[in-house]
Amino acid sequence: DAYNVAIAGATGAVGETFLQILEERNFPIAELRLLASKRSVGKTLKFKGKDYTVQELTHDSFKDIDIALFSAGGGRSLEFAPSAVKAGAVVVDNSSAYRMDDEVPLVVPEVNPQDAFKHKGIIANPNCTTIIMVVALQPLHAYSRIKKVVVSSYQSSSGAGAQAMQELMDQTKAWAEGKEIKAEKFANQLLFNVFPHIDSFTANGYTKEEMKMFNETRKIMGDKDIKVSATCVRVPVLSAHSEAVTVETEKEITPELARELFSKAPGLIVKDNPEKSEYPMPLYVAGQDDCYVGRIRKDISADNTLSFWVVGDQLRKGAATNAVQIAELLIK
Numbered sequence: 538d539a540y541n542v543a544i545a546g547a548t549g550a551v552g553e554t555f556l557q558i559l560e561e562r563n564f565p566i567a568e569l570r571l572l573a574s575k576r577s578v579g580k581t582l583k584f585k586g587k588d589y590t591v592q593e594l595t596h597d598s599f600k601d602i603d604i605a606l607f608s609a610g611g612g613r614s615l616e617f618a619p620s621a622v623k624a625g626a627v628v629v630d631n632s633s634a635y636r637m638d639d640e641v642p643l644v645v646p647e648v649n650p651q652d653a654f655k656h657k658g659i660i661a662n663p664n665c666t667t668i669i670m671v672v673a674l675q676p677l678h679a680y681s682r683i684k685k686v687v688v689s690s691y692q693s694s695s696g697a698g699a700q701a702m703q704e705l706m707d708q709t710k711a712w713a714e715g716k717e718i719k720a721e722k723f724a725n726q727l728l729f730n731v732f733p734h735i736d737s738f739t740a741n742g743y744t745k746e747e748m749k750m751f752n753e754t755r756k757i758m759g760d761k762d763i764k765v766s767a768t769c770v771r772v773p774v775l776s777a778h779s780e781a782v783t784v785e786t787e788k789e790i791t792p793e794l795a796r797e798l799f800s801k802a803p804g805l806i807v808k809d810n811p812e813k814s815e816y817p818m819p820l821y822v823a824g825q826d827d828c829y830v831g832r833i834r835k836d837i838s839a840d841n842t843l844s845f846w847v848v849g850d851q852l853r854k855g856a857a858t859n860a861v862q863i864a865e866l867l868i869k
């Protein structure tokens with residue numbers, strides 16, 4: 538069997554990664570329809586060596602489409618996903634628009650694949666930082682219930698899209714040429730800087746990105762008692778997000794046991810030889826589908842508490858790979 542697939546937001550950072558992943562995984566595609574804004578109409582994108590012309594995303598874009606992958610921003614998802622569902626497609630939506638909707642499953646295939654089958658037309662792809670963290674939390678949680686997580690993220694410019702990645706490269710070039718450094722996509726200069734501000738601030742002092750980690754983790758892991766306190770930080774890295782995670786579990790999980798649980802977990806690779814300066818780093822994890830975990834150690838500030846470092850390519854496992862894995866579940 539082969540399926541008719543549409544990509545809404547095909548010209549974006551995640552959209553282009555969708556094309557790569559569908560090609561690499563040889564997803565069975567009959568027709569491929571690439572959709573973006575009016576600005577991109579007529580532009581061509583390559584898939585398996587063939588040129589595809591971008592069309593405008595409209596309410597009529599989804600006739601005969603089986604699977605629609607959305608990554609064109611939450612506004613577009615709210616406006617056009619219902620039209621795709623009406624046309625008979627299943628939507629896998631990478632935006633935050635539907636994630637906390639009770640009717641919409643929020644799925645990470647390594648954690649809650651069964652939830653994908655409860656969909657009513659739309660399945661939500663979680664936030665990238667959340668996906669990378671829960672891939673590592675799941676094997677621990679399966680051994681002993683997680684009570685609390687404290688996490689700081691080191692998020693790359695790719696999280697803010699293709700133009701944000703370009704801005705970091707432009708700032709680097711401007712600095713090297715002694716020219717003025719401009720910040721437009723980000724509120725602050727990212728080159729030579731970090732800022733603890735991703736998405737907008739909410740009334741409790743956390744940002745929306747940080748609250749996504751709190752709320753989405755509970756929904757994906759199916760445990761309303763897990764508490765997550767996050768500080769989400771933008772760093773001048775092009776792609777792949779890193780996270781320093783501290784987890785309190787009901788039973789003690791020693792570093793040795795954690796290493797064993799992580800090693801057996803799907804989608805996760807242990808790289809943890811600090812004496813050889815070997816630990817996961819975004820520069821090397823970028824371009825890979827698996828998440829990497831290292832710096833596994835007993836936390837010395839509390840009982841039954843473990844600390845580790847996890848890195849994942851935000852455009853791949855944090856977005857496109859996870860969404861394509863969801864589509865693969867549906868056609869299996």
Ligand code: A2P
Nearest residue numbers: 546547548549550573574576577594609698699
């Ligand atoms: P376009 O390139 O035509 O602007 P990113 O997250 O990398 O910034 O990408 C955003 C994606 O969403 C792009 O493919 C972009 O298309 C698409 N997009 C943005 N606004 C619209 C819109 N109003 N209608 C359709 N697609 C949109």
Ligand code: 11C
Nearest residue numbers: 633664665666692696697
């Ligand atoms: C970032 N994680 O790095 C954000 C982008 O909820 O899907 C993704 C926002 C989301 O900027």
